[in-house]
Amino acid sequence: MGGPDVPIEPPIALRTVRGRRQWPLPKQADPNATLLVVENLRTYFTLSSGTVKAVDGVSFELHDGEALGIAGESGCGKTTTALSLLRLLPANAKVVGGSVKLFGIELATKSENALRRYRWREISVIFQGAMNALNPVLRVGDQVAEPIVERLGLPRAEANRRARELLELVGIARDRAADYPHQLSGGMRQRAMIAMALACDPAIVIGDEPTTALDVMVQAQILELLERLREQLGLSLILITHDLSVIAETCDRVMVMYAGRVAEEGPVRTVFSGPRHPYTQMLLAAIPNLDSDKRLLATIPGSPPDLRTPPPGCRFHPRCPMAMDVCREIIPEEVRYADGVRVACHLYPPSGDGTRRPIPILEVTGVDAPGVTAAPGVTGAPARGGGAAAAPAGELAP
Amino acid sequence: MNEELVRLEDLQVHFPIRGSFADAILRRRHGAVRAVDGIDLAIRRGEVLGLVGESGSGKTTTGRVIVKLTRPTGGRLLLDGQDVTAVWGGPALRDYRRRVQLIFQDPYETLNPKQTIHDFVAEPLEVQRIVPLASARERRVLEALEAAGLRPASDFAFRYPHELSGGQRQRVVIAGALVLGPELVVADEPVSMLDVSIRTEILKLMLDLRTEHGLTYLFITHDLSVAWVIADRIAVMYLGRILEIGLAEDVIRRPGNPYTQALVSVMPSPEPPEIGHRAKRQILVGETPSAAAIPTGCRFHPRCPWAARAGILERCRTAEPPLFDMGNGHAAACWLAEGGRPLPVLEATPAVVPQTAGVTGGAGPTPLPAANR
Numbered sequence: 001m002g003g004p005d006v007p008i009e010p011p012i013a014l015r016t017v018r019g020r021r022q023w024p025l026p027k028q029a030d031p032n033a034t035l036l037v038v039e040n041l042r043t044y045f046t047l048s049s050g051t052v053k054a055v056d057g058v059s060f061e062l063h064d065g066e067a068l069g070i071a072g073e074s075g076c077g078k079t080t081t082a083l084s085l086l087r088l089l090p091a092n093a094k095v096v097g098g099s100v101k102l103f104g105i106e107l108a109t110k111s112e113n114a115l116r117r118y119r120w121r122e123i124s125v126i127f128q129g130a131m132n133a134l135n136p137v138l139r140v141g142d143q144v145a146e147p148i149v150e151r152l153g154l155p156r157a158e159a160n161r162r163a164r165e166l167l168e169l170v171g172i173a174r175d176r177a178a179d180y181p182h183q184l185s186g187g188m189r190q191r192a193m194i195a196m197a198l199a200c201d202p203a204i205v206i207g208d209e210p211t212t213a214l215d216v217m218v219q220a221q222i223l224e225l226l227e228r229l230r231e232q233l234g235l236s237l238i239l240i241t242h243d244l245s246v247i248a249e250t251c252d253r254v255m256v257m258y259a260g261r262v263a264e265e266g267p268v269r270t271v272f273s274g275p276r277h278p279y280t281q282m283l284l285a286a287i288p289n290l291d292s293d294k295r296l297l298a299t300i301p302g303s304p305p306d307l308r309t310p311p312p313g314c315r316f317h318p319r320c321p322m323a324m325d326v327c328r329e330i331i332p333e334e335v336r337y338a339d340g341v342r343v344a345c346h347l348y349p350p351s352g353d354g355t356r357r358p359i360p361i362l363e364v365t366g367v368d369a370p371g372v373t374a375a376p377g378v379t380g381a382p383a384r385g386g387g388a389a390a391a392p393a394g395e396l397a398p
Numbered sequence: 399m400n401e402e403l404v405r406l407e408d409l410q411v412h413f414p415i416r417g418s419f420a421d422a423i424l425r426r427r428h429g430a431v432r433a434v435d436g437i438d439l440a441i442r443r444g445e446v447l448g449l450v451g452e453s454g455s456g457k458t459t460t461g462r463v464i465v466k467l468t469r470p471t472g473g474r475l476l477l478d479g480q481d482v483t484a485v486w487g488g489p490a491l492r493d494y495r496r497r498v499q500l501i502f503q504d505p506y507e508t509l510n511p512k513q514t515i516h517d518f519v520a521e522p523l524e525v526q527r528i529v530p531l532a533s534a535r536e537r538r539v540l541e542a543l544e545a546a547g548l549r550p551a552s553d554f555a556f557r558y559p560h561e562l563s564g565g566q567r568q569r570v571v572i573a574g575a576l577v578l579g580p581e582l583v584v585a586d587e588p589v590s591m592l593d594v595s596i597r598t599e600i601l602k603l604m605l606d607l608r609t610e611h612g613l614t615y616l617f618i619t620h621d622l623s624v625a626w627v628i629a630d631r632i633a634v635m636y637l638g639r640i641l642e643i644g645l646a647e648d649v650i651r652r653p654g655n656p657y658t659q660a661l662v663s664v665m666p667s668p669e670p671p672e673i674g675h676r677a678k679r680q681i682l683v684g685e686t687p688s689a690a691a692i693p694t695g696c697r698f699h700p701r702c703p704w705a706a707r708a709g710i711l712e713r714c715r716t717a718e719p720p721l722f723d724m725g726n727g728h729a730a731a732c733w734l735a736e737g738g739r740p741l742p743v744l745e746a747t748p749a750v751v752p753q754t755a756g757v758t759g760g761a762g763p764t765p766l767p768a769a770n771r
Contacts (some may be wrong), residue, residue, distance in 0.1 A: 073593045185685050186453075215452040216620060220664035220681045242593060245666030269670045286594045287668045288623035290650055295627050299602055300595035303563055365602030366627040367446070367646070372605050 025103055026117070033104030035236055036062040036085075036204060041098035041108075043077075043084045050308035054080040054093070056260040059334075062204065067230060067237040069247030069268070071283070072257040075304050078240045081257065082206045086119050087112075102203070121151045124197040126190075128209040133193060134181040140192045141167065141177025147199040166195040170225060187218035194225065198233070206238045211246060223250055244287055248272050256280045259305055259315035262334065266341030276343045278320050278359045285361055296366040314346065321359050322347060403478060403582055403614050404441040404464060404498075409434055410472035411459050415690060431690045433459040435638035436473070438721075441582065446608065446615040448629030448646065450622050450661075454686045456638040461584045461618050465500045466491065496526055499575040503587040505567035509559040516555040519543060519574045526578060538577055545610070546573035547603055565596035572603065576611070586618045601628050623665050626650055631727075634658045637697045638689055640721065644728030654722070654730025654741050657682075657698050696733065704734065 025031065043055040055077045062068050070078045084095050085107065100107040102122060107115060124147075127133040135143060144163035148154050154162070164174040170191040172184075181189055190210065197205050207226070211219040227250060229235050239251055247254050248268060255265040256279060264277040275281045285298035302319040305311055311318055317327040326346050336342040337354035347357045366372070411434040417426060434456040441447050451457040462468040463475060466485070475483045477494065485491050499522075502508045509518060519539045529535045543551035546569040559567055568588065575583055585604070589597040605628065607613050619625050625632050626646055633643040634657065642655040653659040660680040682701045687693060693700050699714040713719075713733050721729040724738045734741055 073595060187685055215685070216622065216661060216664060217452060217682050218685060219666075220679060223666075224679075224681055243666065244594075245668045248668050248670045249666045272668060272670045283594060284668055286598050288621075288627045289668055290623050290626055290662060290665050291667045291669060295646070297598045297601065297627055299598045303565065303593075303595065363602070365598055365605060367605070367630060369602075369605070372609060 026105060026122070028103075028105050030104030033101065034061055035064045035066075035103065037099075037101040037104075038081075038085070039099045039101075041081065041084055041100065042096050043080050043089065043093055044096050045090075045093045047092065047308070052307045053310060054260055054307060055084060056307075056310075058098075058257070058260070058262055060255055060262070060265060062236055062238065065230070065234045065236055066253065067239060067251040069239045069241065069251035069254045070257060071241065071244050071247055071254060072263075073242065073283075073304050075307070076257045077260040077307075078242075078257055079208055080260075082208065082238055082240055083125075085206075086115060086123050088119070088125070119151075120147050120202065121200045122202050123204045123206065124200065124202045126193050126197045126205060126207045126210045128212055134189060136181055139178055139180060140172075140184065144177075144192065144195045144199055147196065151200050163195070163199070166198055167192065169198070169229075170195045171221075186214060187221060190214060190218070190222055191225065194222075194229070198229070198235075201233075204236045204238060206240070208240045209242070210239070212241065212243070219246075226250060244272075244283060245289075256283065259310055260307055261315060262342070262344060263316065264341065264343045264345075266339070266343075270339050270341055274356050276341060276348060276354070276356050277316075277345050278322050278347070279316050281359050282361075294366070295368045296364045298361040299363040299365055301363075314344075316345075321362060322357070401442055402440045402476075403443045404439075404616075405476040405479075406437055406439040406460070406464075406473065407476070408473040409437050409439075409460070409463060409470050409475065411456070411463060411468060412471045429690060431688075432638050432692055433689055434463070434470070435689075435692065437635075437638070437640050439633060439640060439643070441614060441616055442631075443581075443614055444608070444612060445630045446605075446617055446628055448625030448632040449616060449618045449635060450620065450625050450632055451635035452620055452686055454637065454689060455635040456689070457618050457620075457635050458586055460635070461500070461586050461616060464582075464616060465498055465584050466494060467500075492526060495522075496528070496578045497580055498582045498584065499578060499580040501568075501571055501575050501583060501585040501588045504591050505564060505571050506559075506591075508571050509567055511559055514556050514558055515543070515548075515562075515570050515573075518570060519555075519577050522574065522578050528578075539573075542573040542577040543570070545576055545607065546570070547599075548573065563596075564592055565599055568592065568596070568600050569603065572600075572607075576607065579611070580613070582614045582616065584616045584618070587620065588617075589624060590619065590621060597624075604628065622650070622661055634661070637686060637692055639697060639718075639731065641698065641732070642728075642730045643721070644724070644730075645726065648724075648726060648728040652724075652728075652740060654724050654728065654735040655698075655732045656702050656704055656734070656741065658730070659741060660703060696731075 039059045041055055041058045045052040045054055058081050070081065072078050083089055085100050087095055095108060098108060102118065107118060141160060141163045144166055145159040148159035148162055149156060164177045167177055168174050172188055172191050184192065211222050214222060223246065230237060239247065241247060251268050253266060254268050254271050256263045256277065258279050264271060264280045271280065272284065275284050282298060282300045286300055288297060305315060313329045314327040314332050317323040320327065324346060332344045332346045333350065334342050334344045335348055335350045348354055412430040412432050414430050415428040417428040421428065437460065449457045449460065459468060463470050470483065474481055482494055485494055516539055519542055520535055523529050523535050523538060529538055540551040540555065543554055548554040548566065548569050589600050592600060604615065608615065617625065617629055629646050631644060632646045632649040633640050634649065636657050642649055642653065642658045649658060650662055653662055660682050663678055663680045680703050684701060695715040695717055696719055699705055711733055719731045719733045721731045722735045722738060723729050724735060
């Protein structure tokens, strides 16, 4: 399946100078506006059994050339948030409120028809399963050329030439443009998906779990590619993933979502080195870390709520080790602190100074966990077990 | 009682590549996919052995041989010191299955949507006919469900899979593996489909069960960091061979094989990188070659970062390195590890230098005429 080894660096650059657009902005664009401003976005799904408030009051910004990572467990509204920007939603979903401003242009009120000008041309998506997202009966090059013909109206020959350049940019040899998807390996298919997303030189690329189904080494290759493209093209990226480690390595800012709302948002380094929201703290303590001396993970009890009937007050309170009475009644408002972190939690009231409140980690697991006995004859592994047992609660929280 | 519960000796699984009908008549040979290509491995009683590899490494095939779903084409399989390679039916196989059980990856596909939880867990007991009394069977099923953390078990027993969450389904699958009281459980990517929160729960359950029931696990995963959390020892597979094996700490902290070294270096870490930290990564070029065309010599040599840097040893191209002992039960299959030498520290991969416009002289792709926008 390997195919020819293609050098990681392609010989050409798509955009000449970082951050400079090759194409004019849409006519109504305000050149001084923030690239993307989302305010109080709400997207509901209508089911026969009730209304699912999948996204319920989400606000965030994306600046030019920035990478924003959206994290959270399955069913927290990550993908729905991103797909709501251009209303790429299933029929039973509806954006019921909020505002989405791209270059200062309001997209939320635009008609389906008017929105089409922005789909793929200004915001494109790298979907998760490259295996399913590519059409098996079309040549890869033609699939990459299609949005160029459809959206930019270029002649076929020119679009094909550009498609081959794009393939080369993402590390696929030009002559493989004539291949069908099944002739490419998993990693190359994902690269082709990226080439497709870049076809119209969009302002924003949304990566929806772009590396989740891939092997470790291929994931590293794709992340490296995205990083290079960001550098080379000044790409603005929204990366949706359940893997916080991927965000730590590739994004500038992280937004942690829980049950359709933002729990915490801020610069990656600040949030990862001192997570404030109990949910962020628990998520981070639950990721395995090769760099850590202790081979332990924290256990997060429970699962995200059913969004047809979300719990009153803070939606995280049933799982929160720090839950107070107020959490069961009042939805916490988002507070932004001087270090750029925004957090929605009653532990951090608007009047407070935002000092971090570490949560006790109640239960840990892993071969170093207290109570885990290793095999007879397996030496070495349990040596530090006692040390871990003696460790004060909360030490796990980064 | 043998300290080694399972032992593989020079195990081979070669799948013939089937040609056309004409080829078959003319007896033209087509070669084989060498999924598992001669591995020696011992699983010690009571340990969690992490078998780590990328797709195409042969890790799942190895697991399937151990649970007797795939026939090896060569080598031996020993359980508790007894050669069971030829056991392919009858009471001996039934006895083997009672002692060795399997947990599959996807709890959504493992469970039959039309079967209750109780029936799923009870099925092995019925097949085995070891508990003839229905009431006793019932009790065994409830015990297994309780042990898998589905409490109270009687609440869960008569539900259908669609009524359960992903974590609960995986617990049901684990209960099904437990009900016969096995000694070895082969778990093939048991947590890779699960969310972080559920993943920790299941790992914890597996470790608790080891303590309570004295289980031994072969934990098959592509994720080195999960193996780091749960495994006592880690074996790294590549293209049908074990390239490295040892205590988890030795393999992760002092890898003796360049492939392991590269795998460790690219594992994303939840700690945001310092400036220049990313240069530590060694990203291998290309993907695992096909197991139908395994490179000569060391099968990793075409992708080995040492080949790109220091020039490759002639030996790497011509001779397959055996597992060299590096002390403390740690062994690595690399000519650089001969005589137990540690792998020299490889300085950072030169970070991929983006070719900027300045370098290429602005010869980017042809700009589209603005009028087309």
